[in-house]
Amino acid sequence: MARSRGKNDDGDPTDWVTRAADAAIRQAGEGAELITCASGASPSGPVHLGNLREFLTVHFVAEEVRRRGLPVRHLHSWDDYDRFRKVPAGVDPSWSEHIGRPLSDVPDPGGCHESWAEHYKEPLVTSLREMGVEMEEVSQTSMYRAGRYREQVLHAVRHREELEAVLARFRTKAPATGADDEDAAGGAGREDGGAAAGFDLGRFPYKPYCRQCGRDTVTVTAYDDETTDLSYTCSSCGFTGVTNLATQDEGKLVWKIDWPMRWAFEQVHFEPGGDDHATPGSSYTVGQEVAPVFGWRAPSFVAYSFVGVAGMTKMSSSRGGVPTAADALRILEPPMLRWLYVRRQPRQNFTIDLGAEVVRLYDEWDALGRKAATKRDVATLAWERSVSTAAVGTLPTAPVTVPFRLLSSVADVTAGSPDLMARAVAGSGFALSSLDDLEPRLSRALAWVADQPEEDRTTVRTEPDAARLAALTEDEGRWLAQLLDRMPDELDQDGITTLVYGVPKLGRGLGLDDPPTEEVKADQKAFFGLLYELLVAAERGPRLPTLFLALGADRVRYLLGGTPPGA
Ligand SMILES: [Zn+2]
Structure with a gap:
């Protein structure tokens, strides 16, 4: 079994996706009709970039299974x-009246969707589509209310002693905490009810939503195995009622039973989960023992770690400060966002930096694309997984690839003027038929520049700095005169570069193309400082050739004390 690291026996690169797909296929067994890779999420609020890992982990594994020609689906369950559970900051506090109701029954805080749940599902699904992720979506509200799980509910209730024995064992081992906790606020009546019947009804595996007020603040007071009548009282509204588990569909299984029940129902072979689902006593470990009660084996599992986000300077407060896929896609091309997730082992946590680091990230991405054209290794495998999907094919990329570094500089200096941007990019040596050739990257460069703090932005002078121009030293005056004298009307990157670096050489009696002496280097530094001062009223700025190209010869001449435009 000796394998070189990161390669399989055929010498193909292998990564965590390869291995997770292997496990899913093994789990499904020889000749499986359909391999199911499942994700799940509760649409309780904006989906954080960390939770995007749930969706993408499954997506990549399903894609890999599909690449091998096997029948597969990405099933996504909306919980x-x-x-x-609680009203997030920024939402009308009166929404607290809905606490305890299903997310699908809570009104949309923005008033734009059918429900709270739909309000938060939609933007994520839109972002996922943009990233080429397609999945079969299932609403748990629809499934429960349509009675699809009726048999499973009755089965769980019949086996409640057995299930409770599993849950109890884990409960004493390690009490569940945090996100993974059971519906803690719900079952009020743990001490009363049921002890006489031999089963603590506070541990009943099924809980109805109150028929009168819709909340889950109910206490199960009796259950009749003969009739399958479940009696309950509601602590919110005082309602006392009976629901019949064989004919009415008014509630759900508790989470730690619900999840494994669905593995069996949907025949799930692979499902990831956050780190917190994989600790002792948490839902996946408990589920491993619950699943056999439903005649299924727990799916192969991958635990994933946290994803941090940095560099978001102007976050919309309407989203409660939660960085979402849509926020990242404003700045990063969809394949790049895929890449950030696929290139890391799920157990590795990482940070998505949408600030200054973005420029370097684009450089790295472009370099990887060039490498992928000639080489195949684990890094370029991650690139392959990022740029295309089976369903969509190759994701859109710009027909003309211009470094983000240049595009963002151009966007900054021209303040987003389409004409000036087109001229500057063309002058930098990229043949364009229109700015559309630069999408989807250009709009991201513009968005990123707009996010940068004011002190990092470039403001081009509108009028020449007359006072400074009147106080030029002899050297400065000569440099500017040389520059204005030699600057052509049609600027190009190479020409300007030679010129701005060369003018101080002329001053020291050298030619434009001669190598600089130490004196020349000092002069260049002083000259560049002067140019920034006169053009953008700052000590530094974007690269001078980019700045010249973006401004155009007329504007540069005017600001450097030459002839005004049109004169
Ligand atoms: Zn009620």
Whole structure:
């Protein structure tokens, strides 16, 4: 079994996706009709970039299974039948009245969708589509309310002693905490009810939503195995009622039973989960023992770690400060965002930096694309997984690839003027038929520049700095005169570069193309400082050739004390 690291026996590169797909296929067994890779999420609020890992982990594994010619689906379960737990900051506090109701029954805080759940599902699904992720979506509200799980509910209830024995064992081992906790706020009646019947009804595996007020603040008071009538009282509204588990569909299984039940129902072979789902006593470990009660084996599992986000300077407060896929896609091309997730082992946490680091990230991405054209290794495999999908094919990229570094500089200096941007990019040596050739990258450069703090932005002077121009030293005056004298009307990158570096050489009796002496280097530094001062009223700025190209010869001449435009 000796394998060189990161290669399989055929010498192909292998990564975590390869291995997770291997495991899913093994789990499904020889000749499986359909391999199911499942994700799940509760649409309780904006989906954080960290939770995007849930979706993308499954997506990449399903893609790899598909690449091998096997029948596969990415099943996504929306846990929209989960209770609404708390009102997030920024939402009308009166929404607290909905706490305890299913997310699908809580009104949309923005008033634009059918429900709270739909309000948060939609933007994520839109972003996922943009990233080429297609999945079969299932609403748990629809499934439960349509009675699709009726048999499974009755099965769980019949086996409640057995299930409780599993849960109890884990409960004493390690009490679950945090996100993975059971519906803690729900079952009020743990001490009363049921002890006489031999089963603590506070541990009943199924809980109805109150028929009168819709909340899950109910206490199960009795259950009749003969009739399958479940009696309950509601602590919110005082309602006392009976729901019949064989004929009515008013509630759900508790989470730690619900999840494994669905593995069995949907025949899930692979499902990832956050680190917190994989600790002792948490839902996946418990689920491993619950699943056999439903006649299924727990799916192969990958635990993933946290994703941090940095460099978001102007975050929309309407989204409660949660960085979402849509926020990242304003700045990063969709394949790049895929890449950030696929190139890391799920257990590795990483940070998505949408600030200054973005420029370097684009450089790295472009370099990887060039490498992928000639070489195949684990890094270029990650690139392959990022740029195309089976369903969509190759994701859109700009027909003309211009470094983000240049585009963002151009966007900054021209303040986004389309004509000036087109001229500057063309002058930098990229043949364009229109700015559309630069999409989807250009709009991201513009968005990123707009996000930068004011002190990092470039403001081009509108009028020449007359006072400074009147106080030029002898050297400065000569440099400017040389520059203005030699600057052509049609600027190009190479020409300007030679000129701005060369003018101080002329001053020392050298030619434009001669190598600089130490004196010349000092002069260049002083000259560049002067140019920045006169053009953008700052000590430094974008690269001078980029700045010249963006401004155009007339504007540069005017600001450097030459002839005004049109004169
Ligand atoms: Zn009620």
